Amino acid sequence: MPTLTKLYTMQEASQHNTKDNCWVVIDGKVYDVSTYLDDHPGGDDVLLDATGRDATEDFEDAGHSKTAREEMEAFCIGELDTTSSDLPELEIFSKNHSTDYPKKLVDLTKRYWAVPAAVVGISVVVAALHLRKK
Ligand code: HEM
Incomplete structure (x- = not known):
């Protein structure tokens, strides 16, 4: 049976950028780390700073362990919707065109x-x- 994955746009994910409601996007997956902020060994500030953008590079740069990678799966809430236009100006152009x-x-x-x-x-x-x- 196919698994149903919830898709979120980056715009949608970027709205969750507070201490009570914090989502990060790593390697095409969306993680709700709201409950993990206080427990994150790298600090809550890095996670809050990683919202609203692709945090894959920062995540990899921190050299996370295998355990960290296993642990993060528990926070995965869906995947990044890459089908929606990343270039809104193209949409505007086509509408006005x-x-x-x-x-x-x-x-x-x-x-x-x-x-x-x-x-x-x-x-x-x-x-x-x-x-x-x-
Ligand atoms: C669900 C997402 C994440 C989980 C579960 C997670 C988990 C962890 C864990 C367990 C550690 C301790 C070291 C290790 O075992 O590797 C750690 C350290 C760290 N993490 Fe994360 N992390 C997450 C996301 C991020 C993101 C998005 C960033 C950066 C934007 C980040 C930056 C760091 C840094 C800077 C450290 C400290 C590394 C050090 O002191 O050497 N983490 N993280």
Whole structure:
């Protein structure tokens, strides 16, 4: 039977950043360490400081023992949702990005009306000169 893993976005996890409610994200997993803050041998400040971001590097840098790694599983509450956009500006861009091409063409024509007008004008002059030569 497949196991159901709760997914959290980094934005969601980052809201749990207090002494009473502290989540850390390590190696794609989300840990609720609220009850562990006072017991953490590395101190509660490092854990609070590790909220709202990927703390994998800091966790590895501290050189945690095998026991620490086994112990942390008890605090795992889910996994990091990596499918949601990490680049919100891309979402904003796609929302604002109009696909109404006929309207765009009209807008562009309005803005750069002098270009087609000049082309038509030059063509008329060239045609007139050409006809006069004959
Ligand atoms: C559920 C998550 C965590 C658990 C269960 C945990 C557990 C432990 C344990 C048992 C130790 C004692 C040394 C050892 O046995 O390795 C320790 C030390 C330490 N931890 Fe964590 N830890 C966690 C997360 C973190 C995070 C996210 C950071 C950094 C951002 C961190 C930084 C440290 C530091 C700096 C030490 C002290 C190392 C030393 O004095 O040499 N820990 N941790």
